[in-house]
Amino acid sequence: MGPVEYLVVAFPGNKFNGAIVPALAELTDKGIIHIIDLVFIRKDADGNVASAELEDLPADVAAAFEGLDGEVGDLVNEEDIAFAAEGLDPDSSAGLLVYENVWATKFRDAIVGSGGQLLDRGHIPAEAIEAALEAAQAGN
Numbered sequence: 001m002g003p004v005e006y007l008v009v010a011f012p013g014n015k016f017n018g019a020i021v022p023a024l025a026e027l028t029d030k031g032i033i034h035i036i037d038l039v040f041i042r043k044d045a046d047g048n049v050a051s052a053e054l055e056d057l058p059a060d061v062a063a064a065f066e067g068l069d070g071e072v073g074d075l076v077n078e079e080d081i082a083f084a085a086e087g088l089d090p091d092s093s094a095g096l097l098v099y100e101n102v103w104a105t106k107f108r109d110a111i112v113g114s115g116g117q118l119l120d121r122g123h124i125p126a127e128a129i130e131a132a133l134e135a136a137q138a139g140n
Contacts (some may be wrong), residue, residue, distance in 0.1 A: 002105040003121070004036065008084045010094045014042065018064030024097075025068050035068070037075040037098040041085050049085040 009020070027033045040052045054065055075098055084096045111118060 002101045006098045014093045034100040039076045039096045042093045043088040045091045
C-alpha cells in the first residue's frame, strides 16, 4: 500500500454541490489515488454534529458520487469525526476523505529495492511555498 493521507474539505453554509466529484473521479480513474473511506459531516447552527456515509446521503447528493471508484467503508471512527468537526463553523458541512497515494507505490518499491529507507516525510502548505518564492524573487 502507498502512503495514506486524509483531508477535510469544508463547505460553509452547507453549500456542497458535487462540483468537486469529477476532479476526484479523475484522480481515481487515473490510478493516482485510491479512496479508502469517505464520510460526510454536518454541524448545525447549534453546533451539533452528525455524520453520514455515502449510502446514507439523500439521493440527489449521493447521485453526484455514482461511479466514483473506491472502497468506502468504516475506517473513520467517531473520534476522527469529532476531530474534523472541530474546525467546522456552525451551519457547515465537510467531507472527510481517507485515500492512498497509489502513484507513490512504484517509487516506494524502488527505494526499498535499492536498499534505501525513508527517513522523513511531510507537507508544506502552499502559502509557505508562495511566500518563500516571493521572498526569493524580491532578493534578486
